[in-house]
Amino acid sequence: MGIFSVSKQNDKKFESLLIEGERIEAVYRLRHDQICFTNKRLIFGDNRVFSKKKVRVSLPYRSIESFAIQEAGVFDQDTGMLLVTSSKVFELDFSKETDLNDVQAILTKHLC
Numbered sequence: 001m002g003i004f005s006v007s008k009q010n011d012k013k014f015e016s017l018l019i020e021g022e023r024i025e026a027v028y029r030l031r032h033d034q035i036c037f038t039n040k041r042l043i044f045g046d047n048r049v050f051s052k053k054k055v056r057v058s059l060p061y062r063s064i065e066s067f068a069i070q071e072a073g074v075f076d077q078d079t080g081m082l083l084v085t086s087s088k089v090f091e092l093d094f095s096k097e098t099d100l101n102d103v104q105a106i107l108t109k110h111l112c
Contacts, residue, residue, distance in 0.1 A: 017036075017056075019040070022038050022039060023038060025037045026102070028094060030094055031095060040060065042057070044090075044092065059083065059085070059090070063085050064111060065085060067084065067107055069103070072096070079093075079096065080093045080094055081103060
């Protein structure tokens with residue numbers, strides 16, 4: 001599986017958020033932030049473009065009910081993912097270089 005390599009800079013950004021026994025599996029670029037897949041949860045920013053607030057989301061895999069991958073189309077080159085929980089749907093826009101098959105493989109491994 002060709003997971004995006006995690007640079008030391010990315011490690012430092014997320015390492016301080018990890019709990020004992022938790023490890024980083026992959027970090028991907030989002031359109032406005034990054035998403036970190038650990039062996040226990042997802043960590044990402046739920047940022048709005050015109051908002052002054054930056055919200056960091058820590059989402060345990062057990063709270064994700066389903067997900068959907070949005071692939072680029074002919075006229076719309078955006079790729080993304082919807083994460084559905086019992087209380088909210090998170091819409092994440094990935095950078096164009098992201099291989100969503102890798103993202104799907106990580107999520108499937110933790111959810112199935």
